[in-house]
């Protein structure tokens with residue numbers, strides 16, 4: 001396992017690794033405790049390990065460096081984390097009552113190119129490795145001195161383009177970090193076959209599908225990468241996901257004034273999601289420098305909400321937390337680094 005990060009390994013794997021280096025099997029548990037409970041950044045910090053081994057074992061735990069930390073008046077913590085190769089990703093910790101929700105990234109940048117998204121405008125570098133996804137949760141736990149109870153993959157990147165590592169992270173969060181998978185949400189714009197591939201993993205996670213438009217024509221304008229995936233097929237795959245997992249699908253809809261917030265859009269959206277036991281989250285657009293869209297007035301958001309409610313669609317408006325710190329996920333990074341190298 002040399003060259004591989006220890007973060008993401010199960011206790012059995014850590015035990016096998018320790019034994020292969022001539023250590024007794026119980027070192028596996030000590031490593032596991034150190035990595036996931038104490039959240040150490042290097043083996044040297046696990047004081048129960050023999051000093052000589054701690055110093056000579058060539059092992060990298062796989063933790064990032066916090067390069068920027070901002071705290072909004074509402075308690076939202078935003079971080080820019082530097083990976084070993086210098087790549088920067090954004091992570092957010094959102095406290096509310098007894099919860100701590102992490103908004104995690106899955107890629108450095110994103111290749112989907114959504115026209116209203118800061119991450120999409122910045123280009124794409126690479127997928128995040130398993131340890132780089134898990135590190136975000138441990139970093140927020142350490143910094144905010146609170147266990148993370150909820151996780152949403154709504155940071156930078158398209159989770160279904162990095163499905164293997166995202167699935168491995170979800171399994172490790174349950175097995176090693178002790179999180180409930182029911183408190184984990186995977187947000188996606190959708191990719192052919194990938195929703196069913198996630199369903200086949202039989203994980204009890206919530207799927208959030210970013211719709212943003214109630215018809216294919218407008219959708220491909222806003223999400224150019226959605227062209228090969230007809231909306232009818234996407235909705236069919238969502239139905240299949242519900243059937244196979246017994247979990248709900250929720251829908252995200254970023255409201256862009258004059259573009260997708262007209263009465264006919266509300267009507268079409270209600271028709272599209274009819275029959276789903278699902279929830280629609282309306283997200284008023286957060287203006288980004290690279291796009292010309294307009295954030296709708298609060299009144300227009302309420303009118304859209306009411307138009308959905310009138311048709312029996314359960315919907316709510318997502319408050320953007322931490323706007324004072326720096327708007328939504330993916331936007332903070334842009335202040336530091338405009339384009340992915």
Ligand code: SAH
Nearest residue numbers: 116117154157158187188189210252285286
């Ligand atoms: N790639 C995934 C997950 C990350 S984006 C996805 O698109 O679902 C998470 C959410 O942030 C998406 O619903 C996206 O539409 C929303 N978002 C991105 N840019 C935004 C902006 N400028 N204003 C409001 N919401 C935005």
Ligand code: SF4
Nearest residue numbers: 110112114117120157
């Ligand atoms: Fe990628 Fe999601 Fe941004 Fe679209 S909204 S570019 S899929 S991160």
